[in-house]
Amino acid sequence: AQKVTQAQTEISVVEKEDVTLDCVYETRDTTYYLFWYKQPPSGELVFLIRRNSFDEQNEISGRYSWNFQKSTSSFNFTITASQVVDSAVYFCALRVSGSARQLTFGSGTQLTVLP
Amino acid sequence: DVKVTQSSRYLVKRTGEKVFLECVQDMDHENMFWYRQDPGLGLRLIYFSYDVKMKEKGDIPEGYSVSREKKERFSLILESASTNQTSMYLCASSLLHHYEQYFGPGTRLTVT
Secondary structure: OOEEEOOOOEEEEEOOOOEEEOOEEEOOOOOEEEEEEEEOOOOOOEEEEEEEOOOOOOEEEOOEEEEEEHHHOEEEEEEOOOOHHHOEEEEEEEEEOOOOOOOEEOOOEEEEEEO | OOOEEEOOOEEEEOOOOOEEEEEEEOOOOOEEEEEEEEOOOEEEEEEEEEEOOEEEEOOOOOOOEEEEEEOOEEEEEEOOOOHHHOEEEEEEEEOOOOOOOEEOOOEEEEEO
16 A cells, blocks of 8 residues: 655745755555645645656756655655745655556645745 | 636535536546545545546545546536535546646535
8 A cells, every 4th residue: 555644734934945845655666656736725736746766866946846765765845945925735646657547645734934 | 738627616515415516627638536635634536537437436435426428527426415525625637648637626515
């Protein structure tokens, strides 16, 4: 069975601070995919990134970066120089290859960026 | 851009009523999904469908059924709504062999 743990339920930071959202996953499969989604107050989940288990290169997209470490089964997400518009719930998710087409989601981290 | 729409943003129903939640996507996606989202539990899959008239149970199908008569439309049905089905319901879609799911805005259902 798969499991995704986001231990941080809520995080508050002041604008321009850097913040890291943690994600730890469990799977016995060697081929799998990891995702991050953002859910702003409007409610619609927005896809941010997908990573497969064979690609451990870190990824940077503007102020966003992702650190994938198989050795610790973690896929952490860092926002640099946070902005108020980054306030949202962030979900980490896992899908194993060959499984049904479902994603296993973590419980989410509510990020609040204060002005 | 992929567009996934849900029939209502907010819905209030009484216990025992039959409830229909509709989801439509306009990108010819084969896969469609229904999730419910509850605080502290993340998103949990109720049902999904990979083709017209095809469906598979997710993690929490009890008390729900689904219908997919057309490729673009996926309906979630609560045969007899109960208060423990008060939740946010999210629909998503994806291409058959692609992994990214695209979500609708959600329907917040309250059962009183």
